[in-house]
Amino acid sequence: MNSPKIRCIITDDEPFAAKGLEGYVAKIPFLELVARCEDALQLNAVLKQQSVDLLFLDIEMPHVSGIAFLKGLPNPPKVIFTTAYDQYAIEGYELDVLDYLLKPISFDRFLKSANKAYDYFNSQQKNEAISYCFIKVDQKLEKVFFNEIQMVEALGNYVAVYTGGRKLLTHVTLKNMQENLPVSMFIQPHKSFLVNMQFITAIEGNTLHIGALQAPVSKYSKDEILEKIVNNTLIRRQQ
Template identity: 70%
Template structure:
């Protein structure tokens, strides 16, 4: 069976959280990694434990689900859960997987969960350990573990491994959706990095094999937390 899809519930209503938790327990390819009462708790949890999928309420205190998603860097895929239909258009603008209206029936939840399953299978985030990259007239197989980092170059991206550099027509965001989120981090708007490939951190520079990758000041704290640094 493919790797389970890890997910977090975030909702300020206790009964809504309990209902979603019960639904998730019934579906064998979903694995609940955490339950949060608001976006602030979610923000802290994601820094410690990256996941594949969020079941995210919209109307919450402090920070709404929409506001959280708008400011998040490299967020998991999202299924919105809300009692308000007027957010549907905004949800699709933010490229969410689905939009569940409360009260959510199990039948509708299962349909949404299957949609997430199909998405992760098609992007290679299930049990696959590789992706195929189109370069000129060839399709090149690249294992996730081989990738050191990815660099954005206008309408192209360069994928660096220890042995080769592959250039393909894609956006950084488009390629990011094909990579396992628990393994790759975005330290800068122009780079994705395999955390296993980071050899050292020096100031705002990541040393990766013979290369150096910059870290933006906005991402420094998250990078240090994700690699396990403790002050």
């Protein structure tokens, strides 16, 4: 198989459930288990050290629930919730999770979920290989290259796509736009903005300057967003 393996983490405070999921992962060739965590605190520590694609995340856990943890993560990996409770399903899908597995989880249901993850990441790979998209503006489809897009801003039921001196208004959601942009180029510093990192000219407080444009940075994600932007290129004064 040419596609790289999907790096995943299992987080569940129930040892028996976690062990079962670990056995399921081992049966699927395109999944690679990076770590198994007992709670969100362990998971948070691992995510500081490891780059992963997918979380199998329990909801009801001590200290911090899976939902609360996910809400606090800037640019989180994709998530498949694993839980014994079905009342969280709507909230889970609002958080853009890939799937929602109800315990006890059978292998055939787990495999279906894993295949959904495979299809998602495979489509993301194709997006990385494509250098442009078409945006419907009024009655016309305009070809826009990803490396020309400076910023995308959510405006109600529309998004504004800023390319150089142009502002293209199109009737799609920010989520839909994000799914069609290469993840290696774009970050989401705020729930209403996507920013092309190569166009960031300055960082001032909680604001990104993108040439003449500006985008806010959520206070909850500031540290991780700034770390991703700076990416060890910060020149520090020698003491």
